[in-house]
Amino acid sequence: MLVRFWGTRGSLPTPISSVEIREKIVGALLAADGRRFNDADEAAAFVEGDLAFPIGNTYGGNSSCVELDLGEDEFMVFDMGSGLRPLGIDALRRFGEGRAKTFNIFMSHLHWDHIMGFPFFTPAFIPGVKLNFFGGHDQIEHALRRQQEKISFPVPLDFMNAEMTFTVLEPGEIHEINGCRVEVIKQYHDNDSYGYRVERGGKTFVYSTDSEHKGDDLEAENAFVEFFRDADLVIFDTMYSLGDSITMKEDWGHSSGLIAVDFCHRAEAKRLAMFHHEPLYDDKTLHGLLEETQRYEELMRGEHALEILCAADGLEVRL
Amino acid sequence: MEWTSKARGNALVVRPTGAIDHDSAEAFQENLTAALEQLTETDGPLVIDFSGVDYMSSVGLRVLMRVSKTAKTKSVQLAVANLNETMVEIFQISRFDKLFPLHDSVDAAIAG
Numbered sequence: 001m002l003v004r005f006w007g008t009r010g011s012l013p014t015p016i017s018s019v020e021i022r023e024k025i026v027g028a029l030l031a032a033d034g035r036r037f038n039d040a041d042e043a044a045a046f047v048e049g050d051l052a053f054p055i056g057n058t059y060g061g062n063s064s065c066v067e068l069d070l071g072e073d074e075f076m077v078f079d080m081g082s083g084l085r086p087l088g089i090d091a092l093r094r095f096g097e098g099r100a101k102t103f104n105i106f107m108s109h110l111h112w113d114h115i116m117g118f119p120f121f122t123p124a125f126i127p128g129v130k131l132n133f134f135g136g137h138d139q140i141e142h143a144l145r146r147q148q149e150k151i152s153f154p155v156p157l158d159f160m161n162a163e164m165t166f167t168v169l170e171p172g173e174i175h176e177i178n179g180c181r182v183e184v185i186k187q188y189h190d191n192d193s194y195g196y197r198v199e200r201g202g203k204t205f206v207y208s209t210d211s212e213h214k215g216d217d218l219e220a221e222n223a224f225v226e227f228f229r230d231a232d233l234v235i236f237d238t239m240y241s242l243g244d245s246i247t248m249k250e251d252w253g254h255s256s257g258l259i260a261v262d263f264c265h266r267a268e269a270k271r272l273a274m275f276h277h278e279p280l281y282d283d284k285t286l287h288g289l290l291e292e293t294q295r296y297e298e299l300m301r302g303e304h305a306l307e308i309l310c311a312a313d314g315l316e317v318r319l
Numbered sequence: 320m321e322w323t324s325k326a327r328g329n330a331l332v333v334r335p336t337g338a339i340d341h342d343s344a345e346a347f348q349e350n351l352t353a354a355l356e357q358l359t360e361t362d363g364p365l366v367i368d369f370s371g372v373d374y375m376s377s378v379g380l381r382v383l384m385r386v387s388k389t390a391k392t393k394s395v396q397l398a399v400a401n402l403n404e405t406m407v408e409i410f411q412i413s414r415f416d417k418l419f420p421l422h423d424s425v426d427a428a429i430a431g
């Protein structure tokens with residue numbers, strides 16, 4: 001399995017600012033320290049190999065959208081934030097290579113940042129494309145229809161040519177979808193959200209975003225630990241610091257990197273991807289949070305080491 | 320979890336020992352809640368002396384915050400003291416250092 005992050009920002013797409021780009025250029029020039037590059041390849045190799053991530057790259061600004069690429073088979077997509085738009089464009093290219101024109105789309109919930117990419121998803125306008133929606137909510141179709149009503153968008157859902165199906169998945173049951181074993185867990189978020197555990201070929205992928213873990217129900221937390229058990233990758237909502245998530249931002253429905261680390265340690269998961277980044281945070285801040293979370297992991301580590309990465313738009317992780 | 324509790328004037332000093340993680344979080348919460356019940360708004364602070372605690376995970380931190388909220392509703396001060404290096408780092412990473420002043424000694428915590 002290959003996991004491809006198309007959108008990793010929480011709440012609202014967050015374009016990078018000129019100020020930030022200028023800071024990166026200044027940082028790169030300082031790091032180059034007068035070095036000469038004979039051609040673009042040499043310069044690119046320096047950017048690739050020598051610059052710190054937040055200087056040479058950006059975590060990106062599209063809202064939640066993750067693809068689980070199974071190679072030949074149908075598409076597997078988790079949430080339809082603004083990251084769905086570039087995924088749609090890339091899918092057209094892959095159709096040209098003979099890829100199946102079917103998308104299995106799993107919705108964590110129907111908040112705007114998780115559905116806003118759909119009106120701009122080009123494959124939805126193509127006859128012969130099939131879109132299978134899955135989720136714990138029975139209002140997926142309603143949410144998509146409402147988003148494209150005349151008052152908000154010029155093109156109604158019925159104008160889209162793709163064939164669409166909507167399936168409610170019950171938490172606690174095992175579902176067979178596209179050759180995968182799919183499990184669902186109900187999460188703590190305004191109007192509920194759902195997490196997904198997908199297993200195939202001995203690999204396990206977990207997508208668990210927009211969920212608050214207050215710690216007042218330890219039984220419920222054990223259920224999440226079991227849901228994450230032995231996962232190769234857990235994508236987890238790490239939007240806030242632990243302090244913020246239980247004071248100012250209590251009941252905002254989000255979690256922190258420290259809770260993610262503790263759950264993953266107990267579950268003996270292999271990798272954690274920090275996800276649903278706070279729009280206020282620039283690349284430097286996000287990178288700092290990654291390093292702090294890695295340090296916390298080191299402090300808390302028992303026998304089981306956990307690899308931690310910070311999800312970025314365009315990042316690919318092979319499981 | 321080993322737990323000692325001692326009155327110091329108007330203040331109550333409690334001292335947990337070991338690690339505070341998912342195995343001990345419940346005991347930590349029960350002991351803290353019981354300690355809080357002994358105090359009223361006219362009493363001095365409830366001081367948690369962390370000198371015997373090796374580390375505390377997110378579940379322990381969340382218990383601490385919940386108990387601190389209960390303390391606030393009773394107008395009882397909650398203070399923490401004697402964190403080892405690891406604990407200081409955990410408080411910094413979690414931003415709990417912004418929520419609780421970290422006192423170097425029980426005396427400093429009582430003085431506030």
Ligand SMILES: [Zn+2]
Binds near residue numbers: 010064111
């Ligand atoms: Zn969200």
Ligand SMILES: [Zn+2]
Binds near residue numbers: 109111189210253
């Ligand atoms: Zn949400």
